[in-house]
Amino acid sequence: MLDKQPARLANLWNDGKAAAMSEPERLVYRSNLLGSDKRITNYGGGNTSSKVWQKDPLTGEDVEVLWVKGSGGDSASIKLDGFATLYMDKLRALKNLYRGVEHEDEMVGYLPHCTFNLNPRAASIDTPLHAYVPKPFVDHMHPDAIIAIAAARNSESLTKTIFGDTIGWLPWKRPGFELGLWLAKFCAENPEARGVILESHGLFTWGDTPKACYETTVDVINQAIDWFERETMGKPAFGGAVTRSLPAPERRAIAARLMPIVRGMISKPGAAKIGHFDDSDAVLEFVNSAELPALAPLGTSCPDHFLRTKIRPLVIGFDPAKPDIDAVVAALPAALDAYRADYQAYYERCKYADSPAMRDPNAVVYLMPGVGMFTFAADKATARISAEFYVNAINVMRGAAAVSSYAGLPEQDAFDIEYWLLEEAKLQRLPKPKSLAGQIAFVTGGAGGIGKATAIRLLREGACVVVADIDEAALGTAQDELGKVFGKDFVRTVRLDVTDEAGVATAYADSAVEFGGVDILVSNAGISSAAPVEDTELSMWNRNMDILAKGYFLVSREAFRTFKQQKLGGNIVFIASKNGLAASPNAAAYCTAKAAEIHLARCLALEGADHQIRVNTVNPDAVLRGSKIWTGEWREQRAAAYSMQPDELEEHYRKRSMLKRSVFPEDIAEAVYFLASDMSAKSTGNIINVDAGNAQSFTR
Incomplete structure (x- = not known):
């Protein structure tokens, strides 16, 4: 069966909503409904179209226009501007220019000449497939249940058994103009058919109305789900389990240990990878199964799958009954070298004289019995989506292997898709890529003031950011705000008391599981206090030393451990203070702790240099706006020290500076970005003072 608890797809069409829409809007609506369920298609997969009669902007005459999902769009989130629009009469005229299958790629160059109303959205390679189906509304999806049929050895006979004559079948053919002509011929010869299954590819369905087209798509998929449920009832998936999953905390701990090591081995300077961990039931069922050794090397079948996941995954040798992680670590270099050599050989066997140069030969997908799956890509979203695609591939293999035998796409055909000149x-x-793409930043005190401004600055440059803070309410706000602006994939939050040794280790482990490791530490968590020395209680002294000295030591020590695991270098930026260089009255505990930070940074710079770990310091002064430490007593205490009112303090600091300018969190963040970047x-x-000028804090 395709899921542990198979369920029919729901018919989500709402007549009331659809009635109030224009035809293009109904196309968006239909696309969003289909894209909302990953059993129908995954991120970016499949496409939809409608043939709509519209007035030509030049002649004013009604013309037939093909609205079809543009190149690179995602059905679940697509809007009107995600669709290409093309004149149908011009698309039909392209048949007169077609010189045969050996020249079909040149037809893509003609598509812009068919554009309606100067639409800048590029048409996809699947445009002829939609254009030449003689129905006004067409869906092309990649449902797990259908690809399980399409990827079976006896795909054609299975299609006939399940659907009779209502759904046709076409052999594997790379998407393009020729396949569009095949579809047109099939439709002409089978006018009663509701759709067609494309071998090793997916499903085409059509209808005379948008609703009929949508409902046909859902009905056909449900028919396949029902058939698989009946056929696989009581059968163990993948030949049954040969090993058992480790408990969830142990799986996560192993992921935290291994992901930074793998990441280091497959990344290059300036091209680091971001990781994703998946230990869902579907993944564990596959990696623990008897058929894992036979099925995993076959790779995926659907082009959408292997373009995301590479032709095949790497299986990490591991026995959960004897969990020796040190042995796994020792074996990883040879396993990765063997995968790269195998990929190189695949490229050499299949390449043509004009093939693009070989791309990254490292695996995207890593399968580990008893633990789960790691995926690595250039950014978090791609790593996560690659995992989702491989889960779809698992579902396909489960279904195909249960009723027939699974057939991956032939190697040469896979290469011809992966290294297609049009894909290149x-x-x-x-x-x-942005300047910090592939980098993972860990920002303490990251939920407010300088920390939050820093997180924003690093996110703007493409970094993934772990926002660590002791304030849970502020963390929740930061997660919501930053996730909305930069995307949830790029932001994680963790509650952290930097004085808690175990808590610091756990926070770094969380970063390793969520992103694959850490590259940049911004140590910013802080407090403030003020009192004459004779009134400074030991608790105040200890609290400053705990947070501002011990806390900086603990997060830096853990960063060093991670950096050395990854072997990619590393970057630490301390947010210290002008007070670490220039003494202030009535703040002995604070100033001393800040001086300790600065000297710790110097020591770490010495230790880290041989490992390409850079350690630098930013010294702010009087950053009042947005700062939590400048609320309440600290503001009042500093105002009292200068015999003024609290609301006069910001102006006092501005006038005191040599440049007569206020310093804001964004100014500190800019200095951090400079030190964290190439x-x-x-x-x-080094130390960068961002204090608008203070002669006392000049470095010497």
Whole structure:
């Protein structure tokens, strides 16, 4: 069966909603409904179309326009501007220019000439498939239940058994103009058919109304789900389990141990990978099964799957009954080398004279019995989506292997998709990565003031950020705000008391599981206190030393451990204070602790240099706006020290500075970004004062 508890897809069509929409809006509505369920299609997978009559902006005449999902769009979230629009009469005229299958790629160059109303959205390679189906509404989806049929050895006969003559079947053919002509021929010869299964690919369905098209898609998938449920009832999936899953905490601990090591081995300077961990039931069922050794090397079948997951995964040798992680770590270099060599051989066997250069030969998907699956990619969203695609592939293999035998896409056909010149052109059009893409930052005191401004600055440059703070309410607010602006994939929060040794280790382990490790530590958690020395209680002294000295030591020590596991270098930025260099009255505990931070940074810079670990310091002064330490007593105490009212303090500090300017959290964040980025790649052990000028704190 395809799920532990198979369930029919719900018909979500709402006549009331649809009636109030225009035809293009109904296309968006239909697409969003289909994309909302990953059993129908995964992120970015499949496409939908409607043939709509509209007025030509030049002639004013009614013309038939194909609205079809544009290249790279996602059905679940697509809006009107995600669709390409093309004149149907021009698309039909392209048949007169077609020179045969050996020249079909050139037809993509003609699609822009068919554009309706100057729409800038690029048409996808699947455009001819939609254009030449003689029905006004067409869906092309990649449902697990259908691909399980499409990827079976006897795919054609299974299609006939399940659907009779209502759903046809076509053999594997790479998407493009020729397949569009195949579909047109099938429709002409089978006018009563409701759709067609494409071998090793997916499902095409159609209808005379948007609702009929949508309902046909849902009905066909449900019919396949029902058939698999009956056929697989009582059968153990994948030949049954040969090992048992470790308890969830142990699985997570192993992921935290291994992911930074794997990440270090597969990353390069300037091209680090981000990780994702999945120990869902579907994954564990597969990695613990008898058929894992036979099925995993076959790779995935659907092109959408292996473009995300590579042609096959890497299986990490591990016996959960004898969980020797040190042995796994020792064996990883050879396992990764063997995978890379195998990928190189695959490339050499299949390449053509004009093939693009070989891409990254490292695995994307790593399967570990008893533990789960790790995926690594250039960013978190891609790593997560790659995992989702491989779960779809698992579902497909489960179904195909239960009723027939699973057939991965032939190697040459897989290569022809992966290294397709049109696919390469699409990759070349991708925007240049941001300066901190692939980097993982850990920011303490990150939920407010300087910490939050720093998190925002690093996120803007493409970093993934773990926001650590002791204030749970502020963490919740930060997660919501930053997630909305930068995407939930890029932000994680963790409650952290930096003086808690075990808590610091746990927070770093969480970062390893969520992202794969840590590259940048911004140590910013702080407090403030003020009192004449004779009134300074030991508890106040100890609290300053605990948070501002011990806390900085603990988070830095854990960062060093992670950096050395990854072997990718590392970057630590301390947020100290002008008071670490220049004494202030009535603040002995605070100033001394801040001085300790600065000297600790110097010591760490010495220790880290041989490992390409850079350690630098930013010294702010008088950053009042948004700062939690400047609320309440500290503001009042500092105002009292200067014999003024608390609301006069910010102006006092501005006038006191040499530049006569206020210092804001964003100013500190800019200095942190400079030190955390390659702009300062040859700087370590340095201090940047961001205080608008204070002669007492000039470094000497």
